[in-house]
Amino acid sequence: MFCRVVATSSRYLTLSSARNAPRVAVVGSGPAGLFTCATLLRRVPSCVIDVFDAAPVPFGLVRYGVAPDHQEVKNCIHGFEKIFNDHPNQANLFCNVNIGRDVKLQELFDNYDAVLLAYGAHRPRRLKIPGYDAKNVISGSDFVSWYNGVPDTQAPKLDGKNAVIIGNGNVALDCARMISSSDNLQTTDIPKEPLEILSKSQLSKITIAGRRGPQNVSFTIKELREQFKVSTWSSFVSLRDSELEDLQKALASGDRRKKRLFQVMLDNLASPAKTRQTKECNFVFNHVPVSVEKNNENFVQSVRFNDQIAQKEVSYPCDLLIYSIGYENIILDGLPVNENGSLKLLDECRVDVSSAAVFACGWCSHGPRGVIVDTQQQSVAVAQRIAEILPSNLETKPGVSSLLESRGIRYISWKEWCSIDEEERRAGHEMGKIREKILHFEPILSRK
Amino acid sequence: MFRLGRLIATASTSITLPRITSTLRLRFRLNTINDSTSLRCSARSLSSNAPKKIDSVHFVCGDQTFTGKAKLGDSLLDVIVDNDLPLDGYGACEGTLACCTCHVILSKEHFDRVDKTNPAGEEELDMLDLAPELSDYSRLGCQIRVEKRGWWV
């Protein structure tokens, strides 16, 4: 009896504190959204947070971007799980809810004390050169989505010999590494379909082409080194004299990071010793893409570049063309835009909306740059800012769960994600892998 | 203006301290956000003329200080996790050298001492190159341990 009274009264306490709690909406369950949640729950222990994601499952690019051979990077998910598991009455997940389509932003503004935009920047910049619509021309982002098991992605054909990758960032490196080291993926969370296609790949030559010089790459050093460590492929950097000179000059004047990065490139210049394997991955620079040539079945056949050093056009045979030339800003309907076409901010994170307290964090706030550590650091600061403005004497804000109900929007909750997670791990375990991702969510979504 | 907390940590028993006060500073900074947003963490030992015991580690972040108890052999990351210090996201990859969120900036003195017995390897240096506020005395908190005979090893 006594126990019961205690239980009832503590339940009453939770409910009443929840009733007076500030309510925050978070758009996006990637690192930006969830790192911010973690800090916010510390700073404002009473707050209630509703996290929305358009994808059927949480964690953004940690699930659907980070390469399967980088499992350790995904350990940050353990921290994200804690948010929901430790605050079952405060942190709510609504996956499969597209903000803008299923719920309007204005509806979030009206129903929450603060709104955090953390919806990333997932739309790849398209390569708009003649012939870009040839078959087997794919953006790096789509290639990454495919091997990471994003629903409804199309498999590329890997039965030709030559791949060309345009771009000098980490996504280009991830794509090259997936093609050249599929042996390392067997036990990871890569789904079985892409794994099978990658393992049967006939590709034996990858050319990674940069539009600018070797001193302008935006690779990070760990990822670059990884490519040179792939033992079954010869990976090397091809520099002409003037490029070598440029790189050496940049190395002499660069900061520590640049120096170390450039040194890795210089240590891996093309040489007879570096080209012993029959499979090759070659880095070339100052190659501006000009056009894509197709065969009569409309498949890519070759790529023409303007070689800025030789000052002539060169053609590379190509059976698979991946281009990774950046991402476009995405501005959800109803958000202010600045003169550069990006989200209009009043300072580092406050969005220029007068009718509501709206903040932005992660790739949607500053474009697709930086890695998880950058997002994490920004999140801590943004959470602090949100904490400062959350009102203490509150009228109850209702959130939008009744709205979702009335519109019949079938969302996936944290609890449901936990059973999907368990199912994926179980299926993976049977196959000797970390997890086997579910690729088709219709059966789950049609269950109620 | 962003204001982040400060955190301080001190270490456990039987750790010999140098004669002078040592200060361990850990700093995090946001690339995209101005300087005042820096999260600084510093661990300050007890100052003394004689060998002393360290029983806690202080982390200073911005204007806040957090203290955690440390056992010998603990990494700075362990100290933060085991004490549930409110540094969310610190150590995101759980010490597997894959994230750099555990970046700390040591005082020169500390850095030199650690560097002698446990210099950063290639993998750690590669990760450190991602640190938003890389300094000459940067290390990863998951790679430095609280040890006997000189603090952080």
Ligand SMILES: Cc1cc2nc3c(=O)[nH]c(=O)nc-3n(C[C@H](O)[C@H](O)[C@H](O)COP(=O)(O)OP(=O)(O)OC[C@H]3O[C@@H](n4cnc5c(N)ncnc54)[C@H](O)[C@@H]3O)c2cc1C
């Ligand atoms: C291919 C690739 C590999 C990477 N590898 C690494 C790595 O190894 N290590 C590392 O540190 N960093 C890596 N990064 C960088 C890292 O992924 C980013 O720094 C980080 O994910 C950015 O976080 P975010 O939350 O801003 O965006 P995201 O992770 O993209 O999260 C945004 C979320 O918002 C959701 N969303 C979008 N629109 C809507 C909408 N309208 N309504 C509701 N929800 C919406 C999306 O579904 C997504 O879940 C990689 C990035 C890419 C692209």
Ligand code: FES
């Ligand atoms: S915890 Fe990730 S590198 Fe130290």
